[in-house]
Amino acid sequence: MSMRQKPIGELRFSDLRVHYGTGRPVLISGTGRNKKFRYRHGMMTDLGGLEIYEWKSLLNALIEHHGEQEIQQQLRQWSRAECRWLHSEDEVEEYALSLHAARIFEDPAWAGYVPFNRQHRPEILETAKLVWIKTSCCPKAGQITEKQMEKAVYMDYRIRCPHCGRFGDFHVCTPEELQEEKEI
Ligand SMILES: [Zn+2]
Numbered sequence: 001m002s003m004r005q006k007p008i009g010e011l012r013f014s015d016l017r018v019h020y021g022t023g024r025p026v027l028i029s030g031t032g033r034n035k036k037f038r039y040r041h042g043m044m045t046d047l048g049g050l051e052i053y054e055w056k057s058l059l060n061a062l063i064e065h066h067g068e069q070e071i072q073q074q075l076r077q078w079s080r081a082e083c084r085w086l087h088s089e090d091e092v093e094e095y096a097l098s099l100h101a102a103r104i105f106e107d108p109a110w111a112g113y114v115p116f117n118r119q120h121r122p123e124i125l126e127t128a129k130l131v132w133i134k135t136s137c138c139p140k141a142g143q144i145t146e147k148q149m150e151k152a153v154y155m156d157y158r159i160r161c162p163h164c165g166r167f168g169d170f171h172v173c174t175p176e177e178l179q180e181e182k183e184i
Contacts, residue, residue, distance in 0.1 A: 006047075008065045016059050016101040019044040026088050043098075052094070059097050068100070074120045075099050078112060089126045108147035111160050132173040132181075138163040 006015075022044050025037035043055045050058070063072050075096040079086060086092045087090060104110045108128060116125045129146040142162030144152075151158040152170070159170045173181075 007059055011065075013101050013103055015046045016043075016050075016055060016062065017045060018055075018098045018101060019046075022049050045101075051136065056094075056097060059101055063100060071105065071120070072096060072100055074116070074166070074179065075105070078116055090154065090161060094120070101153050105136045108145035109151055113145055113148070114143050132178055133159070134173055134177065135161040135163070135166075136157070136168050136171045137161050137166050141177065 017096055019041075019096060022042040024040050026040045027144075028036045028038050030036050041052045043050050043052065047115075048092055048113065063069055063082050073089060077100065078097045079092050083095060086095055088159075098145065099105075105113070105121065105124075107113065110116075113128075114130065130143045132141045133144055133149075138161055141162060147161065157169060157170050158167055158169055161170075
């Protein structure tokens, strides 16, 4: 069955999650030495390989179906500001859509979980499991998720600093340190 025939009500974000980008040359015209190709860019998903325009339009339709256009805009803003390796608006759009398909904003392991949700969906953080830490680069205490801390334990206790984004050492704040923070 073609994915385009799947009713939008049955389509899930996980169906459109990107496993990896795909690309292959497609013959446009000619034979023998005169063959002309263009490069076809696509995404491998649970629905199979989709051409980029197909993936984008399915995902945009799904985002609209769930009334999440605002989150998509926020993810674009985020990608534009935080991801320096994205150069064009097309790249920003594609990246933000791939984050949306992965529902990254619901994943406590995501490095942007605390700052993104604090800015856009603060209610999420009310029930999130958070830990106060201090890094060696910045003097202020900051919050990460328990999931991020579990991950950091496997990475020699190094974490992305919640203030400046640098990778470095950290420790969990003692109750005394937190008390001091509150008094400042
Ligand atoms: Zn720092």
